[in-house]
Structure formats: C-alpha cells, structure tokens
Amino acid sequence: MRVRRLAAWTALPLAVTLGLAACGSGGDGGSGGSTSSAVSIQIGEPKHLVPTNTAETNGAQVLAGLFTPLVDYDAQNKPFEVAAQSVTSSDNKVWTIKLKDGYTFHNGEKVTAEDYINAWNYGAYAPNGQDSSFFFEKIAGYADLQGEKPKAKEMSGLKKVDDLTFTVTLSDPYIDFRTMLGYNAYLPMPDAAFSAPGVLKDSYEQAPIGQGPFKMKGTWQHDSKINVERYDAYPGEKPKVKEIEFRIYQQLTAAYADVLADNLDVLPILPTESLSSAPTDLGDRYKTSPMSSFQFLAFPTFDKNFANPDVRKAISMAIDRDEITKSVFKGSQTPARSFVSPVLPGYRENTTGKAGEFNPTEAKKLYQAAGGPSKILISYNGDGGHKDWVDATVNQLKANLGVDAVGVAEPKFADLLTKVKAKQPVGAFRLGWVMDYPSMEDYLGPLYSTNGSSNYYGYSNPEFDKLVKEGSAAKTQAEAIAKYQQAEDILAKDMPTIPLRFGQNVFGHSTKVKNVEMDLFQRVNLIKIEAAS
Amino acid sequence: MFRYILRRLLQMVLAFFGTTLIVYALMFAGQGDPIQALAGERPVTAAQRAYLTEKYHLDATGVGGFFYRYFDYVKSLLQGDLGQSLTGRQIGDILQAAWPVTVKLALIALAVAIIFGVTAGVVAGIRRASIFDNSTLVLTLLVLGIPTIVLAPLAQYLLGVKWQLFPPTAGSQPTFYALLLPGIVLGSLSLATALRLTRTSVAENLRADYVRTARSKGLVKRRIVTVHVLRNSLIPVVTFLGVELGNLMSGAIITEGVFNIPGVGFNLFRGIRTEDGPLVVGIVSVLVVVYLVSNLVVDVLYAVLDPRIRYE
Numbered sequence: 001m002r003v004r005r006l007a008a009w010t011a012l013p014l015a016v017t018l019g020l021a022a023c024g025s026g027g028d029g030g031s032g033g034s035t036s037s038a039v040s041i042q043i044g045e046p047k048h049l050v051p052t053n054t055a056e057t058n059g060a061q062v063l064a065g066l067f068t069p070l071v072d073y074d075a076q077n078k079p080f081e082v083a084a085q086s087v088t089s090s091d092n093k094v095w096t097i098k099l100k101d102g103y104t105f106h107n108g109e110k111v112t113a114e115d116y117i118n119a120w121n122y123g124a125y126a127p128n129g130q131d132s133s134f135f136f137e138k139i140a141g142y143a144d145l146q147g148e149k150p151k152a153k154e155m156s157g158l159k160k161v162d163d164l165t166f167t168v169t170l171s172d173p174y175i176d177f178r179t180m181l182g183y184n185a186y187l188p189m190p191d192a193a194f195s196a197p198g199v200l201k202d203s204y205e206q207a208p209i210g211q212g213p214f215k216m217k218g219t220w221q222h223d224s225k226i227n228v229e230r231y232d233a234y235p236g237e238k239p240k241v242k243e244i245e246f247r248i249y250q251q252l253t254a255a256y257a258d259v260l261a262d263n264l265d266v267l268p269i270l271p272t273e274s275l276s277s278a279p280t281d282l283g284d285r286y287k288t289s290p291m292s293s294f295q296f297l298a299f300p301t302f303d304k305n306f307a308n309p310d311v312r313k314a315i316s317m318a319i320d321r322d323e324i325t326k327s328v329f330k331g332s333q334t335p336a337r338s339f340v341s342p343v344l345p346g347y348r349e350n351t352t353g354k355a356g357e358f359n360p361t362e363a364k365k366l367y368q369a370a371g372g373p374s375k376i377l378i379s380y381n382g383d384g385g386h387k388d389w390v391d392a393t394v395n396q397l398k399a400n401l402g403v404d405a406v407g408v409a410e411p412k413f414a415d416l417l418t419k420v421k422a423k424q425p426v427g428a429f430r431l432g433w434v435m436d437y438p439s440m441e442d443y444l445g446p447l448y449s450t451n452g453s454s455n456y457y458g459y460s461n462p463e464f465d466k467l468v469k470e471g472s473a474a475k476t477q478a479e480a481i482a483k484y485q486q487a488e489d490i491l492a493k494d495m496p497t498i499p500l501r502f503g504q505n506v507f508g509h510s511t512k513v514k515n516v517e518m519d520l521f522q523r524v525n526l527i528k529i530e531a532a533s
Numbered sequence: 534m535f536r537y538i539l540r541r542l543l544q545m546v547l548a549f550f551g552t553t554l555i556v557y558a559l560m561f562a563g564q565g566d567p568i569q570a571l572a573g574e575r576p577v578t579a580a581q582r583a584y585l586t587e588k589y590h591l592d593a594t595g596v597g598g599f600f601y602r603y604f605d606y607v608k609s610l611l612q613g614d615l616g617q618s619l620t621g622r623q624i625g626d627i628l629q630a631a632w633p634v635t636v637k638l639a640l641i642a643l644a645v646a647i648i649f650g651v652t653a654g655v656v657a658g659i660r661r662a663s664i665f666d667n668s669t670l671v672l673t674l675l676v677l678g679i680p681t682i683v684l685a686p687l688a689q690y691l692l693g694v695k696w697q698l699f700p701p702t703a704g705s706q707p708t709f710y711a712l713l714l715p716g717i718v719l720g721s722l723s724l725a726t727a728l729r730l731t732r733t734s735v736a737e738n739l740r741a742d743y744v745r746t747a748r749s750k751g752l753v754k755r756r757i758v759t760v761h762v763l764r765n766s767l768i769p770v771v772t773f774l775g776v777e778l779g780n781l782m783s784g785a786i787i788t789e790g791v792f793n794i795p796g797v798g799f800n801l802f803r804g805i806r807t808e809d810g811p812l813v814v815g816i817v818s819v820l821v822v823v824y825l826v827s828n829l830v831v832d833v834l835y836a837v838l839d840p841r842i843r844y845e
Contacts, residue, residue, distance in 0.1 A: 045803070047620050129584035148583055222622065222630065223795035224705030247704070250803060253686065254793040257701040260694045383806070412808065 038227070038243040039513055039531060041266040041524055042255040045223055045248050048131070049205045051187035052123025055131040057522045061268070062246055063184050065228050065526045066106075066210035068236060070097065070181040077343055077438040077520065079179045082236065083111070083211065085164075087181060092173040092473070097181075099164040102235040105190040106215035113166035115188035117158045122198060123185055126150055132185035134453065135436070138177065140169045153198050173473045175480045176439040183436050213239045213527060223248055240515075240530040262510045266524055270506050272385050275330045282508045288332070292341045292435040292520045293503030294443070295333070297378065297393075299496065301458040302423045309495050310370035313355040315428070316498040317363035318400035319393055321356075325501055328389045332506045336499035339491045340443040341435065343520050346481035351492050352499060360400035367401050375404045377427025381416050382409035386430055393500075420456050431456070431497070438520065440484040444468050448491060459496035534836070537844035538829070545825045550607075552821045553814070557603050560810045606814070615815040619807070624815035627800055634707065635789070635796030639781035641709075641716030643774065646723040651770060654731025658766070659758065661736055669732075673725035685718050685791040702793040715792040719785050723777045727770055734766035741765075768838050775831030779824045 046059035070084040085098040103111040124136035140157030157169035214228035226246040249255040252271035258264035299306040321335035337356035380386040390407040397405040410416040450460040471483030505518040517525040615624035693701030699714040786798040804812035
C-alpha cells in the first residue's frame, strides 16, 4: 500500500507537467517561428499606445504601422505631406491644415478635422497626464489646460473650418511647426476612442484604431506580441507584407539569438555584447543607417572648477573620439564635432573647430594655463551601458592632461538628475539626446536655451537665446537656418558641453526578409519591408 | 494532523504581513525619484508630476506617508486587488498572464531534476567509486560551478542557434518542445543537487542494519533497493525538491530573460529595472504565499514518507 502511495506522489508532478504541456501546445504555437505570411519585428513592451502618450521607440514603432502622420520626411529630412493635403501659413503663426480626402479609420469612420482637434486637446489637457503633452505648448491656449484644475478643456488655437480643414494658431510664430507635425503626438483619434467628449476609453489602448496602413489584429498581448494586418481601404502607398508581428522581448540578446536562427525577422537594435561578432554572424544582413542620437558631456554651471571655457575646451581636445568609437563602439557610433546631428538640414561639420580635434600637447598646455582642476569626475547612469566608454574617456584624460580622473556611476538616470538639481559635486556628466523632429531648433532650444526643458546644467547666454528665438520666428527656412547656425557658433565659443558621438541605427534581419530600412527615429519602415522569396 | 496544519496556517498569516511590510518598506525606501524614473531620460512637466503624485499617493511623505500607503495597499490586497503597476496595468492581470508559463517551466525543470537526478543518484549510490559515480561527481560539480547566467546563453547558442535542435527562445505561448531547453537549463542546478543528495543518502542506507537483515533474509537486490532503500533515502531529497519548487515558481529571472519567456521572473526583473514599486511588491506578496504553501506541503509530505514523523 505504502509503496503505491509513494509512487503516486512522485508521479503527480510528472502527470501535471505533461498535462500542462499538452494545454500549451493547444495554443497558437507563437514561439515556433513566425507563420509564413507574418513578418516579425522585435520591440520592447511599450509603455502606452495612445498617440499623445507614446514617447518611446517601442510604442512609436507600433503606432507607425497603425497611423499615418500629417507629414513625413524625405531623404534630405525635409517634411512632405502624407495624410495632409497641405500645411500652409503666411505668417508662421496661423497655420491652415488641409487633410487629404479618402482616409478612413480602421472602423470605417471617415477621418475629419475634428478627429485631430479632439486628440490634440485630449493630449494637452493636463489632468490626462499624457507623456507628450508638452508638444502642444506652442499652440495658443495651451496654458489654460494646465494645472490641477484647468480653466479650459480645449485649446483656443484649434479651429475647425470644414470637415477636412482646420487652423492652428500658435502663441508665437514658429517656422518649424510643419516639420513638427511628423511627430506621433499629432496623430488623430477616432470618435470610437472616446466614451464621452474628452474621455478616452480604457480599452482603446488595447486595440488602437488608427488611419494607417495596418490595423490591429486582435488586441495588444502584453509582454508577448502585437499583431497588425494590412488595412485594405488605406489610400496611401500599400505595404508589401500582409501581416506584421511586433514581438516583445525583454532582452536584446534573446532577440539576437532568434535572428541568427531565423526565428525573428528584424532586430532594430543589436545588443552591445554582439556588436563585434555581428558583422560575421549576419554578413550582409548586418546594416547601419543614420540616426539622430547625440551623446555629450555636460558641465554644471554651479561647479566653479569648469567655469573657464578654456578648461572645457582643453578636456574636449584631450579626448580621442575616433579611438573610442572604434575600440568601444566598434564603429557603431561616429565621432561628433558639432552640436547638432548630421541628419539635419543646416548641419555643418566641425563647428567646434580646434576644440574638437584630438591634440594632447595643446590640450595639456591650455588646461594648465586655464587652471583646470587636478581631479575630474565624470558621472553617468550605471544602467545604460555607459561604463566602457566613460572608463576609456577617463583614462585618456589621465594620460593626456596629467590629472586624476574618475568615472562615477549613479544607479539610474533619475538619481543623476536629482544630484545635479541639488547642486552636488557630480563633476562632468553624460547626457544623450534624440530628436523628435528634424529641425536644428529641436537640439538648440531644449538643450541650450536658458529655459530649455533638458538644460540640466544651467547654461545661459542671452545672445544665444535671442538667435534661437529669431530663428524660430524667421520667415523662410534658409533664414531660420542661418540664425540657428549663428547660435551654434556661440556654443562653439562657450563650449557649455562637449559633443562626443553621433549614433547610428545598427540593425540586423533574418534571411526571410529584404528591403529592411530604418528611419531617423529608430523605426523600421513598414511599407518597404518585403518577404524574401 | 489537522491541528498542525491549522497552526501553520495561522503562522502563515503573521509571516505574510511581516514579509510584505519589509518588502514594501525596502522597495520604497531605496527609491530615488519614482516620477523621474517613470519618465526615463525625458523632462517631466509640472502637470505630469502633479498627476502622477496624486495617482500613486506620493504626496504624503515620511513615516506617516509610508504607513498610509502601506495600509492602503494591504486593504486593497485583502480585497484581492493587487493594484496597478506604474504603467497602468492591473498587477492581477499581469500575474494571471505570467503564471501559467512559469508553472509549466518549473514543472519541467522539476521533472528533469527528479527523472535524471534521482535515478542517476540511486545508480551512483549503489555503485560507489565506479566510473559512473566518478563521472557524475565531476559533471555535477561542473554544473554547480557554472552559474545560470553563463549556462543559459551557452545552451541557447549551441543548441538553439548553432545546431538548431531547439528554438532559441520560447515566447509567451510556448509549445512543450520550446520550453524543454529552458526547463533543462533551469533544472540542471536542482538536478545536480538532487543527484548528490540521493547518492549520499542511498550509499548510507545501503550499509544500514535493515538492509543487511533484508539481504540475509534472501531478498533479491532489486526489491531491497526499490522498496527499502529508496523510500528511506528520499526524505532529504523531498525536502530539497519541495523548497526548490517554491524557488522555481517564483520564476527564474535569468532563464526567463535569456529565453524570452514572459513569466513571473521576467516581470519581476522588469519591475526592478524600471523601479516599478507597485509591480515588485505585488509579485513578491504573491510569491510569499507560494513559498509558505510549498513549505507546508513539504512538511506534510514528511509524514507520508516516514511514519516515525507524527504531527500533533
């Protein structure tokens, strides 16, 4: 008797295992490789899928399939109309947006001017807590929607003219407003998304209804995947694939293993660990393309050690950017010697001039003459894979300037910012920037103007502020760029930050797809991608 | 027996409150600026800050604020509401989606440990100092010596990518086959320990008086081993496997990450990485219950295996 009971105890877990496993195989077998028609693309779990609440790449990648923006960017990164028929203004203050006829939402609703106005008002209304709400701050009446108990629910600057036309009045003239409209905060949402005016349905995010080339197939399966299929009534350029599976991964290394085994089709970012082996592993399926990211070192203005611009220039000259991009980043990033990204109209090479060139002897002379500190700290966030290049930079400073230099890791970016805000001695610290839309202003304004949203180091130069403002208010693009370039020249003189590197898309794909292209925003081009036959 | 279980259940209530309090305190004490952490490297506007502060009760500060939040949390927890993660998803839903795959993985790992570990342990115990015994010793030492963080990617690369015997990752609705490789990797550590435990225990029991008696009675060797020795030797192994089951249920952070299995460990890791306090505390609260229950089951199992153990 007892023996049999014992056997039962050991048999139990086994039986349960097999039973459960049997249940598992009843599923759609999502893991066993993509089905022949669906192309799979790696993403991380998006935070949100509401256009005005999606400020990270994962969500943006999915939205790029579900929605079509008003404008998109051509090969020179100049905007051209897509969902819009025309975006015009005579004074850069009152903009008239005419929509193309024929666009419908995936539920059949016709896209109208109201769908844009409703979505934008929802995004700007502070109590909704939308991540991209600050994108609307240039529109007149934005301030009335802020605070805990806002005065208004709708921005006074948005006016419907007819079903396919609306006007946007800005509080100040802004020449790049048309360029801005390519960002996903400016997408429309259908009536079906709202349960009452200004109240978004909770369920909308689980299966967003857009007006783009793809529509949702089923709902967002958290931590697992998001499937979209071709929307046949889409009036624009039709995608070449019928179905796309955005497969959610937590670790890039896992996704990389899947690409090697042809189990995943596109990996938009290769894991750092695999950068050196990837070109041989993937052969001609290892690709790079331009991207807008920009890495730099900032010097807090409260730290008197770095107050002299010559000290900052000397540090810049003591850093061998070519060496670091080659040895640490294996060529996946490129050295930066300007304050704006090369992808922008108006970019000029080497605006930092001599300060951007590697010259250890000059650097040491200048550093000593300017009375630089004998110890340099470089703070960084330890969770972002920055240790290697900071260590390399620190070693170069030690060798080339004859000073003591240390890299200090803070656990999170938020911890680093807290310390900077509390004016604690962090030394120099690393920052990165990715543009939201291709305009020089998107670099110069937030990063260096006195009230810039990401100017954590407190740089302030009235002349610079004035030039950026004049650029934004300029009548023509050429005029604007000229002003922006003058502003950049001031940066080169003051050197508030040291440009280090520009990023690139470094991506790979399986043997089952071809024509894989990525845009400046780290998104895969879903229209062009094709199955390799 | 019934009174014993009841007493243990009452103790569990206390242990549950104690552990959740500690976890809750640790998670929120070590947090820098949760709102900035939420926003990543982007600037946070004042409006957004106000919205998030109110939503997550971050307004009350200090000890008072802590207990205010803790009791608020426990209250909804007792009503079966685990709360919302910082990304606005119900933690109950997250766990519901994560648990089945973790349980499957744990059971495969456990089955691997039992089938291979215990069998090989018995054989090694009977044939002490044989080639089999020595080679398993070396192998188990090797497995115990290699951390999962090395073993898992290595197995994935060799068996999944290079020779393509298994799919390299499992995904969210994996087939049994896709889970096999992660299961074996996960189980290999328990396998090694189970093997060593069984071997020692069998070897010891083979020299016991009752075995000599049985042998002199003229019983066949197979019967001595399967009925007498095995039953007595399994007590320490069952203890170990019971605790191990609790461990495995809590999800294997590394293995689930490497093989992209969105189970409990996967979510726990994400919670920790993104400083998602509510998510971490929610998962850990449930894990505490899992541990407590699996320990209770192990203790009750003792009585089944060994009649000398009686619970009053």
